[in-house]
Amino acid sequence: MPKITFRNSNLTVEVTKGTSILEAALEHRVPLYHTCGGNCSCSTCRILVLRGAENLSPVEVDEAELLDSFDLKTPHRLGCQSLILKGEVEVDIPSRDRKPRDSKIPPLPDE
Ligand code: FES
Incomplete structure (x- = not known):
């Protein structure tokens, strides 16, 4: 089974092939x-x-197109669009104060 590590949460979990990163995060209560x-x-x-x-x-x-519209470059991906297909993946969830370009990045919702 594929695995994903959420570095922020220090959590590695196995997921079913085709699970999105967002789905994996929500399933394991990783804030995203x-x-x-x-x-x-x-x-x-x-x-x-x-x-x-x-x-x-x-x-x-x-x-x-969405990544480009907010000037989000590699290694950025959208968690909802990134499906885990095989092997191991490790991701970091950017905090709200680590915006690549303040003028274009939409604000994150309040907690
Ligand atoms: S939840 Fe992924 S683009 Fe909105």
């Missing part, structure tokens, strides 16, 4: 914003892929 409910329209589920990017589903057009 998802304002649009996983519909590839908000970017608040953004994560940094530290290891195993090749084990994720490829970036599709909608994800690429």
Whole structure:
């Protein structure tokens, strides 16, 4: 089974092939914003892929456009659009004060 490590939470879990990073986070109570409910329209589920990017589903057009619109570069991905397909993946969830470009990044919701 594929595995994902959430570095912030110091948690590694096995997931079913095809599980999104957002789904894995929610299932294991790892805090990850998802304002649009996983519909590839908000970017608040953004994560940094530290290891195993090749084990994720490829970036599709909608994800690429949303990442680009907020100037989110590699290794950023959207948790709701990144499916874990094989092997091991390690991610970091950016904190709200680590924005790549303040002028374009949407604010994260209040806790
Ligand atoms: S939850 Fe909104 S883009 Fe992923």
